[in-house]
Amino acid sequence: MSLNVTIADIAKSLNTTSATVSRALNNHPGISTKTKKRVLRTAEKLNYRRNSIASALRSGQTGIIGVIIPSAEINFFGSVVHGIENMANQKGYNVLIYQSNESWEHEQKGIETLLNARVDGIMVSMAKEKNDYTHFLNAKQAKMPLVFFDRSADELEIDSVLIDDHRGGYLATKHLIEQGYKRIAHISGPQHLKIFKARLTGYKAALKDNGISFDPKLVFNGDVSIDAGRNAIQYFLKLSNPPDAVFAVEDFTALGALKELKHNHIAIPEDFGVIGFANEAFGEHITPSLSTIDQQTVNMGKEAFQLMLKLIEEKDNTKTSIVNKILEPIPIFRNSSLRKKNT
Amino acid sequence: MSLNVTIADIAKSLNTTSATVSRALNNHPGISTKTKKRVLRTAEKLNYRRNSIASALRSGQTGIIGVIIPSAEINFFGSVVHGIENMANQKGYNVLIYQSNESWEHEQKGIETLLNARVDGIMVSMAKEKNDYTHFLNAKQAKMPLVFFDRSADELEIDSVLIDDHRGGYLATKHLIEQGYKRIAHISGPQHLKIFKARLTGYKAALKDNGISFDPKLVFNGDVSIDAGRNAIQYFLKLSNPPDAVFAVEDFTALGALKELKHNHIAIPEDFGVIGFANEAFGEHITPSLSTIDQQTVNMGKEAFQLMLKLIEEKDNTKTSIVNKILEPIPIFRNSSLRKKNT
DNA sequence: GTGAAAGCGCTAACAA
DNA sequence: TTGTTAGCGCTTTCAC
Numbered sequence: 001m002s003l004n005v006t007i008a009d010i011a012k013s014l015n016t017t018s019a020t021v022s023r024a025l026n027n028h029p030g031i032s033t034k035t036k037k038r039v040l041r042t043a044e045k046l047n048y049r050r051n052s053i054a055s056a057l058r059s060g061q062t063g064i065i066g067v068i069i070p071s072a073e074i075n076f077f078g079s080v081v082h083g084i085e086n087m088a089n090q091k092g093y094n095v096l097i098y099q100s101n102e103s104w105e106h107e108q109k110g111i112e113t114l115l116n117a118r119v120d121g122i123m124v125s126m127a128k129e130k131n132d133y134t135h136f137l138n139a140k141q142a143k144m145p146l147v148f149f150d151r152s153a154d155e156l157e158i159d160s161v162l163i164d165d166h167r168g169g170y171l172a173t174k175h176l177i178e179q180g181y182k183r184i185a186h187i188s189g190p191q192h193l194k195i196f197k198a199r200l201t202g203y204k205a206a207l208k209d210n211g212i213s214f215d216p217k218l219v220f221n222g223d224v225s226i227d228a229g230r231n232a233i234q235y236f237l238k239l240s241n242p243p244d245a246v247f248a249v250e251d252f253t254a255l256g257a258l259k260e261l262k263h264n265h266i267a268i269p270e271d272f273g274v275i276g277f278a279n280e281a282f283g284e285h286i287t288p289s290l291s292t293i294d295q296q297t298v299n300m301g302k303e304a305f306q307l308m309l310k311l312i313e314e315k316d317n318t319k320t321s322i323v324n325k326i327l328e329p330i331p332i333f334r335n336s337s338l339r340k341k342n343t
Numbered sequence: 344m345s346l347n348v349t350i351a352d353i354a355k356s357l358n359t360t361s362a363t364v365s366r367a368l369n370n371h372p373g374i375s376t377k378t379k380k381r382v383l384r385t386a387e388k389l390n391y392r393r394n395s396i397a398s399a400l401r402s403g404q405t406g407i408i409g410v411i412i413p414s415a416e417i418n419f420f421g422s423v424v425h426g427i428e429n430m431a432n433q434k435g436y437n438v439l440i441y442q443s444n445e446s447w448e449h450e451q452k453g454i455e456t457l458l459n460a461r462v463d464g465i466m467v468s469m470a471k472e473k474n475d476y477t478h479f480l481n482a483k484q485a486k487m488p489l490v491f492f493d494r495s496a497d498e499l500e501i502d503s504v505l506i507d508d509h510r511g512g513y514l515a516t517k518h519l520i521e522q523g524y525k526r527i528a529h530i531s532g533p534q535h536l537k538i539f540k541a542r543l544t545g546y547k548a549a550l551k552d553n554g555i556s557f558d559p560k561l562v563f564n565g566d567v568s569i570d571a572g573r574n575a576i577q578y579f580l581k582l583s584n585p586p587d588a589v590f591a592v593e594d595f596t597a598l599g600a601l602k603e604l605k606h607n608h609i610a611i612p613e614d615f616g617v618i619g620f621a622n623e624a625f626g627e628h629i630t631p632s633l634s635t636i637d638q639q640t641v642n643m644g645k646e647a648f649q650l651m652l653k654l655i656e657e658k659d660n661t662k663t664s665i666v667n668k669i670l671e672p673i674p675i676f677r678n679s680s681l682r683k684k685n686t
Numbered sequence: 687g688t689g690a691a692a693g694c695g696c697t698a699a700c701a702a
Numbered sequence: 703t704t705g706t707t708a709g710c711g712c713t714t715t716c717a718c
Binding site (some may be wrong): 050051053056057062064071072073074075078079082085086089094095096097098099101106112113115116117118142280281282286298 | 392393394395396397399400405407414415416417418420421422424425428429432437438439440441442444449455456458459460461485598602623624625628629630641
């Protein structure tokens with residue numbers, strides 16, 4: 001008559017022991033089909049619900065994966081979490097979310113909390129604000145399986161899933177060249193973040209491979225915002241020899257660029273091409289629709305979880321190598337840059 | 344030398360008992376400041392980390408709130424979760440996310456999992472797919488604190504935070520009337536979800552208050568998708584007496600409507616007005632920018648968590664009344680419906 | 687103010 | 703195949 005039925009209750013009602021019931025409930029080998037059935041039936045009848053907490057305490061496994069993201073409100077992370085969650089649920093794991101709000105302090109607290117919660121593993125996309133990495137090193141030392149996604153740091157030798165930002169930048173720039181644009185600019189992001197730096201180097205590499213010399217005047221350093229895009233275009237248009245296309249480091253920046261170009265009555269894509277990065281939801285709905293580079297968000301989540309699963313399974317064995325899974329960026333060409341009929 | 348330091352280890356190293364250490368660590372009354380300090384210092388020195396699992400088993404409280412949402416990928420829910428998480432972390436709780444993917448079966452499994460995880464409370468935004476509510480009733484019966492947000496059902500007597508969808512529908516429709524549109528249609532959503540039903544009644548009420556008789560032909564029942572918007576417009580345009588404005592139940596539906604109208608070369612907002620609902624991020628960036636109703640997402644999450652906190656605190660006392668917190672919808676008028684200069 | 691002892695519900699040795 | 707026993711690490715009476 002208590003609120004929570006335990007295996008002891010089931011055992012009592014069947015004149016057997018908790019051990020047997022536990023074995024039946026967990027599909028252990030070496031248990032008769034008959035008792036298993038009897039147990040399952042009475043468990044159902046008594047409305048038994050396993051106490052995961054007790055189970056976790058005893059077995060040392062919680063079946064929970066902690067995920068630290070900068071913000072659930074940013075589409076990109078919501079999408080990656082979606083991928084992680086899908087995969088995790090399929091494999092019988094649950095996902096505990098912790099938001100760092102881009103703050104180092106919160107990130108640290110998140111690691112601490114997840115460590116205390118005895119999660120089976122922690123997946124992290126690092127906060128922009130950087131300080132030191134002791135919290136990650138702590139987790140590593142405590143043998144907590146750790147996987148980074150999207151935002152990682154080379155200094156830490158930890159498994160990660162990233163997309164190839166260099167290649168993304170390369171493909172975006174190459175596309176503009178192929179569309180016949182002659183002076184291609186770039187609106188870059190904060191250079192202390194690896195992903196933004198890589199997009200810039202990709203841009204430069206594409207220029208080089210196509211015999212176009214790099215002109216530093218054509219790089220505007222922004223902060224990944226709509227305004228950065230606007231400001232960049234204002235700056236570009238004032239140049240004595242202005243560009244006729246731009247690769248923006250991120251879709252919102254590209255959006256700002258589009259708006260400013262339209263404001264100046266410049267025809268897109270005829271007289272000016274624009275491509276962004278991230279494949280944000282709005283891109284296909286604006287006018288003109290925005291060319292961009294997709295980051296395989298859901299897939300990134302799934303891949304990251306796969307890595308995590310492997311780490312958990314190998315936990316006892318000493319791990320020797322670090323896996324850095326690199327996902328291919330997927331170019332999506334839309335009207336903001338397509339001025340040739342083909343492709 | 345073991346991986347995990349326990350309170351027993353601290354006790355041993357101080358020649359005292361676990362009980363004292365526990366009390367010191369938990370700020371219990373009736374403990375000398377000296378021993379507290381000594382305990383805290385050695386805990387730090389030994390790199391002690393509380394085992395939340397053991398603590399949860401003994402105390403019956405996990406400090407975890409389970410949240411079931413249709414999808415983390417939908418901006419709206421990510422945003423609400425952000426609100427919940429912020430508030431929860433502030434109050435020392437953690438948040439476990441479970442995605443139903445709009446499926447009744449997953450939702451059921453989510454409740455089961457969270458019940459087993461012995462979370463301190465469950466917050467739910469219901470899946471579109473409806474079957475029965477036994478899983479919610481189970482949770483209720485198990486005395487699990489339960490709060491709904493955004494999507495709820497009247498049949499279940501459970502606390503909730505919703506926005507005033509009726510009023511939202513009313514305001515949207517009234518706005519179209521004020522802009523001089525004469526035949527105003529509505530694209531509705533699945534009617535078993537209260538929020539969609541309420542938007543429809545709000546629409547009807549606004550018509551009535553303005554002396555416009557309701558015409559059932561002007562309501563197209565969709566499923567909250569871009570295609571629903573497209574199909575609705577196709578249907579509307581075939582009517583002998585077609586509408587000149589539409590209030591869509593949701594922004595994506597409104598987007599579909601916009602696209603189909605543009606496809607038919609109908610001028611927006613001059614010849615046709617459109618307003619959506621939800622204030623999705625893309626709305627302000629498309630052309631024409633989309634009028635909509637904002638739902639105070641982050642605030643909704645915070646309010647919902649407040650309700651949850653109250654439930655947890657009152658858990659012992661028998662609860663007598665159900666709280667339904669209603670948030671005010673905030674109209675946002677943009678170019679898709681603004682054809683008068685003023686306002 | 688501190689210690690002794692019990693037990694939350696489960697699982698996993700080891701026996702039988 | 704099943705039962706016995708002993709904890710996982712913590713909190714919480716009840717003594718003193």
